[in-house]
Amino acid sequence: GDSVTQMEGPVTLSEEAFLTINCTYTATGYPSLFWYVQYPGEGLQLLLKATKADDKGSNKGFEATYRKETTSFHLEKGSVQVSDSAVYFCALTPITGGGNKLTFGTGTQLKVEL
Amino acid sequence: DADVTQTPRNRITKTGKRIMLECSQTKGHDRMYWYRQDPGLGLRLIYYSFDVKDINKGEISDGYSVSRQAQAKFSLSLESAIPNQTALYFCATSDRGTGQNEQFFGPGTRLTVL
Numbered sequence: 001g002d003s004v005t006q007m008e009g010p011v012t013l014s015e016e017a018f019l020t021i022n023c024t025y026t027a028t029g030y031p032s033l034f035w036y037v038q039y040p041g042e043g044l045q046l047l048l049k050a051t052k053a054d055d056k057g058s059n060k061g062f063e064a065t066y067r068k069e070t071t072s073f074h075l076e077k078g079s080v081q082v083s084d085s086a087v088y089f090c091a092l093t094p095i096t097g098g099g100n101k102l103t104f105g106t107g108t109q110l111k112v113e114l
Numbered sequence: 115d116a117d118v119t120q121t122p123r124n125r126i127t128k129t130g131k132r133i134m135l136e137c138s139q140t141k142g143h144d145r146m147y148w149y150r151q152d153p154g155l156g157l158r159l160i161y162y163s164f165d166v167k168d169i170n171k172g173e174i175s176d177g178y179s180v181s182r183q184a185q186a187k188f189s190l191s192l193e194s195a196i197p198n199q200t201a202l203y204f205c206a207t208s209d210r211g212t213g214q215n216e217q218f219f220g221p222g223t224r225l226t227v228l
Contacts, residue, residue, distance in 0.1 A: 045219070113146060
């Protein structure tokens with residue numbers, strides 16, 4: 001079945017540091033890929049998405065590129081802020097037949113310190 | 115007002131009690147989902163519904179039941195709660211019509227079973 005693997009956290013960075021959170025997936029065909037973010041005490045929010053190979057999703061300074069050849073969708077940000085502290089989830093949904101069902105990774109907690 | 119609301123936000127109950135968690139949405143979406151979140155496990159799908167007459171089990175449906183009372187309402191019940199059902203529960207919605215595969219999440223219900 002489909003699966004998503006994320007790097008384990010927590011990841012602790014200083015403000016303005018470069019961020020990478022690794023995500024790889026296993027799925028049939030070309031799934032749609034997502035990054036969701038969960039701020040403390042809140043539900044999940046869509047951060048960015050990509051629906052086909054080589055697409056780059058971007059939002060709020062975060063980026064991720066859909067790499068079919070390495071089955072990866074790594075999240076990056078050039079300069080993190082304290083307000084980026086949250087849990088980040090990589091997820092996928094099949095391109096067909098999935099009924100929008102999401103398969104999530106286990107989440108990576110990011111802590112940004114001054 | 116929030117598009118996806120969940121009640122209650124927090125609940126503490128005892129083993130063997132029947133519990134109902136409610137979800138309402140004003141987004142007009144046809145699809146609704148229930149997930150549970152456990153530390154280190156990410157989000158796992160309990161049940162999902164593609165419309166009022168279409169209910170489907172997810173990967174961890176044992177011990178749970180659901181009711182889709184209307185397009186806008188989707189309730190999750192624990193008929194006889196047990197301690198390992200202590201978790202954070204999320205409702206989500208999506209719109210088949212857009213084909214965008216994005217899900218929108220409620221704020222979550224924190225359930226503790228003693």
